[in-house]
Every structure is written in structure tokens, then in C-alpha cells.
Amino acid sequence: MTDRTTTPAPLAPGSVIGIMGGGQLGRMAAIAAARMGYKVHVYAPEAESPAAEVADAWTRAAWDDAAALDAFAAAVDVVTFEFENVPAASVAGLAAKRPVRPAWTVLETTQDRLSEKDFVNRLGIGTAPYARVDDVDGLVAAIERLGRPAILKTRTLGYDGKGQARIAAEGDIRAAAEAAFATIGSRPAILEGMVDFGCEISVIVARTPAGEVRCFEPAENEHRNGILHLSRVPARVPAAIAAEAERIALALAEAFGLEGLLAVEMFVTRDGRVLVNEMAPRPHNSGHWSFDAAATSQFEQFIRAVADLPLGDPARLVDAEMENLLGDDIDRWRDILAEPRAKLHLYGKSEAKPGRKMGHVTRLGTARSNS
Ligand SMILES: Nc1ncnc2c1ncn2[C@@H]1O[C@H](COP(=O)(O)OP(=O)(O)O)[C@@H](O)[C@H]1O
Ligand SMILES: [Mg+2]
Incomplete structure (x- = not known):
């Protein structure tokens, strides 16, 4: 296998970004890419794809369809993921033809909770x-x-x-x-x-092939039934905890030699330790606030990292709360639109099954002063 992931070459606007996976993360990444002048080609096997709806091209094929993967590689300039459970052999085939960012090794480590925790602990970072x-x-x-x-x-x-x-x-x-x-x-x-946590936070870090790194500030996350319900920025944690969380995310990104985004979910224990729960090498639900409330959104940062462009400023511009709309929550769309500082995002999914992520709303708080 020829590894071309390290070839440094900023991708010019007009190039085609191939995204493996067809869900809402790919949809919002495609919207960001289009705004920056890139074309997006989605690869996803499902009959319905929120990402493909807003992309330039869609290969609807199984994850292990060799002919479809070959044609996809030929049609794109770089390959990335919004879904990390793509088979190893498929990724290896793509990596022989095009830069794949993040590299397969990152997906492999984070796909398996055991190798993921071993990796984190080897760096001297704590987990449960x-x-x-x-x-x-x-x-x-x-x-x-x-x-x-x-x-x-x-x-x-x-x-x-x-x-x-x-x-x-x-x-x-x-x-x-x-x-x-x-x-x-x-x-x-x-x-x-079981970790007796005071709260859960997450940090999203971006790193380019050229080695530039930037972190979003930690979001504070509330889960219900194991599903993210709400993310809040700023997180209500002391500055030292926020700094420790960012240090951990940066250390993980460097250890992976990351090219793309890495979302790191963490527990803040009642005695003030920051433990890593899990990681995802892609945009993350807890970063959706940045679409409306940061100078650069996680989706734009994702495209910048994958295209090897200079990273944007991830600074929060206003306080914000992101609420997921699961299943029937989507029926509240009219009320949400009537709220003056609510930004509604719907993913275009046809069936509102219980617990399914149908959309989200970001409620903007007060503007941050420059002082
Ligand atoms: N070891 C743990 N101690 C306490 N709570 C946990 C632990 N593992 C998971 N949880 C709770 O369950 C949620 C979902 O678990 P997680 O491992 O992140 O799985 P998923 O991949 O489904 O997000 C976590 O965000 C946390 O609220
Ligand atoms: Mg999780």
C-alpha cells in the first residue's frame, strides 16, 4: 500500500472532497465545503442520505464494493470520513490512490474501545x-x-x-x-x-497535514439515556480544568499525527480530574454550537484540515446552548423558529423514529465583549 497521506499540498477550491458516510455530520460538512468552493462526493450505502442531499455527487454502494470504491477514488481529490466504521480493507484500497485524512490507523484505534483506552493510557492520560x-x-x-x-x-x-x-x-x-x-x-x-463525574465535557481539536493545531473550547454535555441532549458553551468548569482538557486533546492529536478533526469526550470527576471517555476522528455532535456561535465552525475547520489549508480561529463569539431534536422533538420546529435567537438545523430525514437525531437548535446568548 502506498501511503500518500503525508503528501503536503493545499487543496485548491474546485477540488472534490470525498466523504465516507452519509449522515448529518457529512451534510453540515458538505454545506461548509460548498461555501468554500469545494465539491463534495458522498459515499454511503443507505437509501436515504442527509449528506448526499446537499452534495454534488453520491456513490450509493456497500462499504466493501471494490468497483464502486475504485470509481469513487478516481472521482475525488481527498478522502475523509463522517462515519468511522468503514472496513479496513476498503480504506487501504482508497489510501493507495488518494490521500485519506485522518489516516486509517486513527480510525482503527478509535473504532475499538479497548485499543482506544490502551492508546490513551499509554500517553499517561487517565480513563475510567x-x-x-x-x-x-x-x-x-x-x-x-x-x-x-x-x-x-x-x-x-x-x-x-x-x-x-x-x-x-x-x-x-x-x-x-x-x-x-x-x-x-x-x-x-x-x-x-462507573465514573462519579461532576460533569461531562468535550474538546474538538483540528490538525492539518502541515502540523498546525487548534482547539475549540470545551463544551459541557448533558446526556439522556446515553444520548447527547444538550451542549453548552462556555462549559461551567474552572479555567484550570478547561486548560487540562485542551492539553489532553492536543496531546492525543499529536500522538496520532492527526490530519483532520478529533473529538474527545471527557469526564470531569468530582475531585477535579479529567478522564477521557471516548474519541471520534470526525466532527462531533457536541461541536454543533460552533456552526452559529464561533468564528470558524467545526465543519469549516474540518474541511480546512482535510484540505491542508490554514486553520480558522475557533473562538466562540457568543455564549450558546445546542439542544438535539430527537424523534418527535422535530414537531416543535414552528415554536423554535419563533424564538428570536434560535438557529434551527434539520437534517432532512424522512422518518422520526424515537431517539433518532432529526435536527438540532442552537440558542445564542449574549454577545461576547472585546474587553
Ligand atoms: N464509565 C462510565 N462512567 C459513568 N458514566 C458513563 C461511563 N461510560 C459511559 N457513561 C455515560 O454514558 C454515555 C454514553 O457512553 P459512551 O461511552 O460515550 O458511548 P457512546 O459511544 O454511545 O456515546 C456517556 O456520555 C456517559 O454519560
Ligand atoms: Mg459518547
Whole structure:
């Protein structure tokens, strides 16, 4: 495999950015790319694609369709992702023909909760205590080692709280282990000790192939049923915690040799430590506030990083709160539009299934003074 990811060459406007994945993250990235004069070609297998609706071209094909991947590579100038569970072999094939940003190694590490946590800990950055689990016996041993309450998570393919089972503090250990392992589909997993956090925050960092790095300030995130409900900037944490969170995100971006965006979800413990929960090498739901409230949005920054352009200023211009619109929440669109400082974003999805991300609203606060 020829690795061309390090070839430094800013991509000129008019070039084609290939995005693997067809969801709302790709949609908002495509909108940012179009504004900057780029063409976007989406690769996504689903029948409906929020990203393809606003892109210049769409390859609708399976993730492992070799002929479709070849044609896609031939049609684009650079490849990136808004979905990180693309098969390794498909990415390797693309990387032989075009720069792929971020590199496959970043996706590989972050796809698997075990390799992800190992990577973070090797850098001396903390996470929840964790143990590898392959079967019920292993889970019983892990519960005895880490204690309860704890949380069992599939190593791969989990999102929005899916593929997780909580293990309560009380009750028979073996019965709890059997039930939890069955709940996640008896798949390779990790057990995590429950973190007693004061709040959750996330930092999105951008790094270009040329090595320029910039962080968005931490957002404070509230989850409901394992799904992000609200992100608030500024986060209500002391300046030292915010600085530590940014230091961690920068260290991770450098360790990966990142080319693109990395979102880092973190726990702030009640005793003032910052632990990494998980990472995503792409734009992130907790950065949607930046579309309306920052000098440069995460989506513009994403395009800049992937195209090897100078990064923009990620500074927040106004305080903001982003609320996700899940399922039937979308029915509130008329009321939201009537709010004077609310920015409504809908993703064009036809079916409002419960828990499905249909859109979001960012409510702008007071303008930041220059003093
Ligand atoms: N070890 C933990 N301790 C406490 N809360 C947790 C832990 N792991 C996950 N959670 C809660 O569940 C949410 C979703 O878990 P996460 O690992 O981020 O999975 P997903 O990939 O579904 O977002 C977290 O944002 C947090 O609120
Ligand atoms: Mg998460």
C-alpha cells in the first residue's frame, strides 16, 4: 500500500472532497465545503442520505464494493470520513490512490474501545478503570476486580448508548453478568468502572497535514439515556480544568499525527480530574454550537484540515446552548423558529423514529465583549 497521506499540498477550491458516510455530520460538512468552493462526493450505502442531499455527487454502494470504491477514488481529490466504521480493507484500497485524512490507523484505534483506552493510557492520560471481557466468566472476574456499579460496552459499533449494559451495585454477580452479556449480544466487550463525574465535557481539536493545531473550547454535555441532549458553551468548569482538557486533546492529536478533526469526550470527576471517555476522528455532535456561535465552525475547520489549508480561529463569539431534536422533538420546529435567537438545523430525514437525531437548535446568548 502506498501511503500518500503525508503528501503536503493545499487543496485548491474546485477540488472534490470525498466523504465516507452519509449522515448529518457529512451534510453540515458538505454545506461548509460548498461555501468554500469545494465539491463534495458522498459515499454511503443507505437509501436515504442527509449528506448526499446537499452534495454534488453520491456513490450509493456497500462499504466493501471494490468497483464502486475504485470509481469513487478516481472521482475525488481527498478522502475523509463522517462515519468511522468503514472496513479496513476498503480504506487501504482508497489510501493507495488518494490521500485519506485522518489516516486509517486513527480510525482503527478509535473504532475499538479497548485499543482506544490502551492508546490513551499509554500517553499517561487517565480513563475510567477498564477490563477486557470475552465471555461471562471473564465478565464475572472483571466485576470482581473493578467493583460495582459498572458498565459493560461492546468494543465496536456502539453509539448513542447502544451496545451497553449497566451492572448494578447489588445482587448476584453471576446472574448480573449473564444478563448484561446477553443484553449486549454476547460480543467482545469491555467493562468500565462507573465514573462519579461532576460533569461531562468535550474538546474538538483540528490538525492539518502541515502540523498546525487548534482547539475549540470545551463544551459541557448533558446526556439522556446515553444520548447527547444538550451542549453548552462556555462549559461551567474552572479555567484550570478547561486548560487540562485542551492539553489532553492536543496531546492525543499529536500522538496520532492527526490530519483532520478529533473529538474527545471527557469526564470531569468530582475531585477535579479529567478522564477521557471516548474519541471520534470526525466532527462531533457536541461541536454543533460552533456552526452559529464561533468564528470558524467545526465543519469549516474540518474541511480546512482535510484540505491542508490554514486553520480558522475557533473562538466562540457568543455564549450558546445546542439542544438535539430527537424523534418527535422535530414537531416543535414552528415554536423554535419563533424564538428570536434560535438557529434551527434539520437534517432532512424522512422518518422520526424515537431517539433518532432529526435536527438540532442552537440558542445564542449574549454577545461576547472585546474587553
Ligand atoms: N464509565 C462510565 N462512567 C459513568 N458514566 C458513563 C461511563 N461510560 C459511559 N457513561 C455515560 O454514558 C454515555 C454514553 O457512553 P459512551 O461511552 O460515550 O458511548 P457512546 O459511544 O454511545 O456515546 C456517556 O456520555 C456517559 O454519560
Ligand atoms: Mg459518547
